[in-house]
Amino acid sequence: MQQITAGIDAGGSLIKIVYQEKGRMHFKKFSINKLDSAISWLKTVAPSLKVSLAGGKAMAIQNKYFQDSILIPEFQATCDGARFLLAKENISIEENYLIVNIGTGTSWHVVNGDKAERILGSGMGGGTFTGLGSLLTQVQDYQLLTILAEEGNKGKVDMLVKDIYETAxxxxxxxxxxxxxxxxKKLNHTEADRLASLSNMIAETIVLLTSQAAAIHHVKSVVIIGTSIIGNPSLKRGLEFYLNMLGLSTVFLEKGEYCGAIGAYLSV
Incomplete structure (x- = not known):
């Protein structure tokens, strides 16, 4: 029986799995609450496995399911996976750059050639959008929240610069x-408007921290990865708009949410 190599990234909200079979890379993700189902599925499609693990819950998964697996530092796996995808998508960034990983929270890494260093972290991220979004509305599902955010008007909840200057x-x-x-405090806004405002606040906060990190480390390119921009056009559009306004070149990697799992896979 052919042994299949798999990389698993187990974070705070999701478990992401990458494995290669017959020369093709496969990607799969599950809610962390469905961990048992995820592992059962993986063992079904690949009975003979060699596994590498990354993420906050990697050790717990190793102890329960894969005692012979390899543990990879989360930040190393993330950056290795991002480099792999940049090369796969034929994207060349000559100078140093930032990787901004927007998951449950957000992490910043500065990449200099083969070296990568985590420089910053924030609790602002997808967990904020889901948790605070569910408090601001009657909606609990992440995808429904993103749809509402796309339909809303942030200007009905946020005070804009033009509201202050009016005719001036x-x-x-x-x-x-x-x-x-x-x-x-005004009553003429909807759940969608509140979510649009929330999405904008998260985007603005991430961009402000990114711009400060870019200035300190003298970089002009930002690679954005993570699960929280997947299927969230409101957040993605906000990030791109503000970063470009600040003169920072922005790259959104296809399959960027799997960087940690890819990095784990590459280490086996």
Whole structure:
């Protein structure tokens, strides 16, 4: 029986699996609450496995399911996976660059050639969108929340620069946010508007931290990965708009949510 190699990235919300069979790389993800089902599925499709693990729950999975597996530091796996995808997509970044991994929270890494260093972390991320979004609305499902955010108007909840200047000439773009959720006491906004405001606040916060990190480390290119931008056009559009406005080149990697699992796979 042919042995199949698999990389598993087990984070706070999702378990992501990458394996190769007959020369083709396969990708699969499950809610972390369905861990038993995920492992059962993997063992069914690949009875003979060699496994490498990354992520916060990697050791727990190793102890329970794969005692002979290899543990890879999460940040190393993430950056190795991002490099692999950049090469696969024929994207060349000559100078140093940032990797911004937006998962449950967000991590920043600066990449210099073969070296990568985690430089920053924030609790602002997909977990914020799901958790706070469910408090602001009657919706619990992440995908439904993203759909609502896309339909909403942040200007009905956020105070914009143009709201302050009104008829006067604004020194900056009037559509920019002056204060997040500052119109929250007003009643003429919907659940969708509140989610649009939330998505915008998360994007703005991540961009502000990214711009500061870019200035400190003298980089002009940002590679954005992570599960929280998948199927979330409102967040992705906000990130791209603000980063480009600040003069930072932005790359969104296809399959970027699997960087950790890919990096684990590559280490076997």
């Amino acid at each position: 000439a604004s020194p900056i773009n009037g559509e920019l946010t002056a204060a997040n959720f500052a119109k929250g």
